[in-house]
Amino acid sequence: MNTAIALEALVTLPRGLVLTLALTFASLAAGFVISIPLSFLRASSNPWASAPVLAYTYAFRGTPLLVQLFLIYYGIGQLPLVRQSFLWPVMREPFWCAFVAFTLNSAAHTTEVLRGGIQAVPRGQVEAAKALGLSGFHTARLIVFPLTIRIALPAYVNEVVGMLKASSLASTITLLEITGLARQLVSETFAPYEVFIVAGGLYLLFTLLITQLFQVLELHWARARNPPPPARSL
Amino acid sequence: MKRTIALSLCALVICANNAGAMDRKILTIASEGASPPWNAINADGQLAGFDVDVGRDLCRRMNVECTFMPQDWDGIIPALTVGKFDAIMSGMAITEKRKKSIAFSTPYAGGFNQLVMRKDLALPATDTSSKLDLTSIDAEKQAVIDQLQGALTGKTLGVLRSSNSEAVLNELFGKVATIRSYDSQDNMHLDLVAERIDGGLADYFTWKTFLDSNDGGIAMLYGPQLSGGLWGPGVGVGLRQDDRELIAAFNSAIEAARQDGTLKRLSEQWFNIDVSPRVSN
Numbered sequence: 001m002n003t004a005i006a007l008e009a010l011v012t013l014p015r016g017l018v019l020t021l022a023l024t025f026a027s028l029a030a031g032f033v034i035s036i037p038l039s040f041l042r043a044s045s046n047p048w049a050s051a052p053v054l055a056y057t058y059a060f061r062g063t064p065l066l067v068q069l070f071l072i073y074y075g076i077g078q079l080p081l082v083r084q085s086f087l088w089p090v091m092r093e094p095f096w097c098a099f100v101a102f103t104l105n106s107a108a109h110t111t112e113v114l115r116g117g118i119q120a121v122p123r124g125q126v127e128a129a130k131a132l133g134l135s136g137f138h139t140a141r142l143i144v145f146p147l148t149i150r151i152a153l154p155a156y157v158n159e160v161v162g163m164l165k166a167s168s169l170a171s172t173i174t175l176l177e178i179t180g181l182a183r184q185l186v187s188e189t190f191a192p193y194e195v196f197i198v199a200g201g202l203y204l205l206f207t208l209l210i211t212q213l214f215q216v217l218e219l220h221w222a223r224a225r226n227p228p229p230p231a232r233s234l
Numbered sequence: 235m236k237r238t239i240a241l242s243l244c245a246l247v248i249c250a251n252n253a254g255a256m257d258r259k260i261l262t263i264a265s266e267g268a269s270p271p272w273n274a275i276n277a278d279g280q281l282a283g284f285d286v287d288v289g290r291d292l293c294r295r296m297n298v299e300c301t302f303m304p305q306d307w308d309g310i311i312p313a314l315t316v317g318k319f320d321a322i323m324s325g326m327a328i329t330e331k332r333k334k335s336i337a338f339s340t341p342y343a344g345g346f347n348q349l350v351m352r353k354d355l356a357l358p359a360t361d362t363s364s365k366l367d368l369t370s371i372d373a374e375k376q377a378v379i380d381q382l383q384g385a386l387t388g389k390t391l392g393v394l395r396s397s398n399s400e401a402v403l404n405e406l407f408g409k410v411a412t413i414r415s416y417d418s419q420d421n422m423h424l425d426l427v428a429e430r431i432d433g434g435l436a437d438y439f440t441w442k443t444f445l446d447s448n449d450g451g452i453a454m455l456y457g458p459q460l461s462g463g464l465w466g467p468g469v470g471v472g473l474r475q476d477d478r479e480l481i482a483a484f485n486s487a488i489e490a491a492r493q494d495g496t497l498k499r500l501s502e503q504w505f506n507i508d509v510s511p512r513v514s515n
Binding site for chain 2: 074092172174183184188192
């Protein structure tokens, strides 16, 4: 263990943090927004609504993210049609290619996570909403979705942590996030051990922060659901 | 009696082995397999190229059996030092920085690097057959560099990660151009064709293979032939520093291959010109 190199890595690698976090949370946010309507379609009993969504989630959950990233970055860049289109200024940039790939992947996973949550909402709750005269949209927005989020939260945390780690794949398309900077530093120092230990430590730190943050949210919602028993008077 | 026979057998084996002067019989040599004509993976999935042919010839001279294995460029040096294989023959230039981690044989080839830029950028013309040695930069050389810097300002340039070209590119153009580092030369070619990058810096012969291909028509060599400086004295076999016996064996085999013209012949076969080292050192 060469402490000088480890120290150098400690100074250099955090410079990639902004890009790692931007990629992770931008893709998660976009993926989440896309997955909300998709998860309702996916949970629908109408096969015309659920089958196309199933095809999409099946394709994106069933293939490696690295393959998806290469298809979007190198594959799409090969098509003259795309290169001449209005999309090219965006797809020309490695950041946006990574963003698109990660978003599509994350949306597919999140859709399935939320679908599980929607199907776990007790039937009685939905029927009660109908009895109160709520429309389908209002039932979804006011009853099903808030319950779904609470049920699906623990599974969704896995997706968030998974995306943080998966963002390291962006280093394969020339982006200098934490892993990209680590690989560059290794190429300068030939010391993979020290550099990757520091890189791993950074990911671990942020995984810890994310899980703690979601735990607070989980506890908060759990308290709201089960209010503390009223103080007993003697 | 038995003992005598055993001893004389022993002596015989030692004599036969004298050419290589090594205990080792099997050697694993790593090569990137993505920088033709230095090294590439051929249609059969086997490593082939100048590095491989030279390697086989040197192994024959050292009397050892060699197997070649592909290894990504990125990480090839750490993999050698931890013992995943015994030697690197992958068009690797001998440099002071690499010498801190590994040892090198004497050079088995020279070579030079050059910029390649997309034709449609319509950059000011340059003399691509002139030479520029970066070892000591005087006013005249600085003028050439300044001119290149002017032409490449605001451009996006690609380069192979962990290469000397990467260090040179960062030093010369890091301030005026955007630099993207690729894990293989092939991926850089894809992005050059896709116009994600405007050009790049790499080994001349690797460019030549690309420029002669169908896709290569969109790009051209740009600026002088670059050598010296961070690129060092030439291309050598990368070896572990404590592997003294193997270093000595490679050195004498390279010297023999240089003297009997094998290096020159293989170089002309793969590069169409002689890049064999001029002097042994």
